[in-house]
């Protein structure tokens with residue numbers, strides 16, 4: 278029987294088949310059949326059973342615990358970002374015992390004294406983390422660093438998310454200068470762009486050619502299915518709706534490690550293509566969380582306040598759904614080469630897709646970078662850093678166990694994993710050196726339905 282790996286040709290083989298083998302053998306990538314994803318292609322940087330914070334003193338820490346403002350088991354790292362020597366981690370206030378909603382740790386474990394589970398340092402400092410103070414930070418799900426060295430913090434303003442949605446403060450965007458850690462900008466979302474039950478959960482920042490004052494920011498409303506676009510230069514935002522932002526009811530059922538639950542989460546994952554030199558435009562790839570599909574829209578459309586209403590057909594689904602893997606995806610990101618990485622939350626895996634493949638977004642061209650039923654249980658956030666040689670960073674956190682069961686404090690529950698993007702994609706169908714040659718079976722949908730994981 279043909280598996281889903283059956284019609285991939287390593288670059289060398291496909292070149293010889295097409296008679297185009299001109300390059301000396303020594304400069305060719307090693308010939309390797311696509312292999313099952315190794316668990317160790319992502320390197321574990323940190324792992325925590327429970328997280329702890331750098332309190333000003335042991336007495337203050339003890340007081341925080343006895344007063345209930347720090348409940349260790351309720352703290353769940355969710356979002357991450359990486360810049361220079363620091364990793365930034367978010368901890369949404371799902372529950373009440375979360376002392377800081379944004380924190381940092383060193384990028385390199387050696388700078389944390391070799392500690393696998395370092396304490397989190399509140400960012401930028403403790404005075405920003407006072408529940409109930411809407412001038413501080415309330416509940417941060419995700420953050421983004423731009424090429425100008427600024428940290429964009431999306432503060433949802435929502436607390437106690439497990440039982441109800443309580444909008445404690447208006448959602449806001451805070452911008453910090455990462456060289457000074459000073460707040461340089463604040464924007465509160467206008468009331469008419471925040472719906473009853475909204476949850477602003479993800480953020481992508483679009484800065485081109487070093488034009489730092491011309492940033493556009495895209496933020497997702499995962500529960501009310503909207504995209505808010507903020508234009509820094511004009512200090513204003515607008516809300517876009519489209520039916521592609523809605524969840525697919527057929528993808529609302531989730532199953533992992535014995536837990537079954539349903540989520541009707543809409544627009545969630547965002548990844549920006551590199552700038553296309555021909556069109557001068559970038560593409561925004563996006564997907565609802567409860568979906569097996571990926572969509573795209575030219576950013577020129579959403580950056581113009583009226584164009585998305587005028588041209589709803591500018592939004593398009595890519596290729597084919599990922600039905601075969603039942604792979605709902607949370608976060609995604611694209612590297613400079615146009616390779617997208619995305620978390621497969623119920624598959625303990627990180628997937629990839631090369632957007633330059635003429636074959637398009639089809640199951641045969643979805644690769645798996647890493648799979649582990651231990652280290653990658655619910656990979657939640659994923660970022661690609663801003664280094665010359667880029668790395669992909671993944672935070673896994675067993676979120677459904679936190680929400681619907683109990684995390685075992687004797688097990689490692691939260692992890693940060695990384696790999697250079699070139700090494701992460703190597704030997705998969707996302708490797709830019711692989712050439713896709715469609716085979717006869719490709720037209721037989723049955724052969725795609727048993728992709729092994």
Ligand SMILES: *[C@@H]1O[C@H](CO)[C@@H](O)[C@H](O)[C@H]1NC(C)=O
Nearest residue numbers: 401402403404405458459460
């Ligand atoms: C915390 O940061 C704020 C502004 O970013 C600053 O005004 C304040 O002095 C800082 N507090 C401490 C204790 O460093």
Ligand SMILES: *[C@@H]1O[C@H](CO)[C@@H](O)[C@H](O)[C@H]1NC(C)=O
Nearest residue numbers: 463464465466467511512513
């Ligand atoms: C940006 O817009 C917000 C809301 O419209 C306003 O409150 C704020 O003062 C503006 N900021 C600047 C720097 O103009």
Ligand SMILES: *[C@@H]1O[C@H](CO)[C@@H](O)[C@H](O)[C@H]1NC(C)=O
Nearest residue numbers: 580581582583584585587588
């Ligand atoms: C924005 O989109 C509208 C509707 O498509 C169009 O008429 C207008 O020219 C666009 N504006 C810019 C600056 O491109």
Ligand SMILES: *[C@@H]1O[C@H](CO)[C@@H](O)[C@H](O)[C@H]1NC(C)=O
Nearest residue numbers: 534535625649650651652654
């Ligand atoms: C992980 O997978 C291995 C191999 O399939 C299996 O033996 C093991 O029991 C699994 N562990 C967990 C925690 O699911």
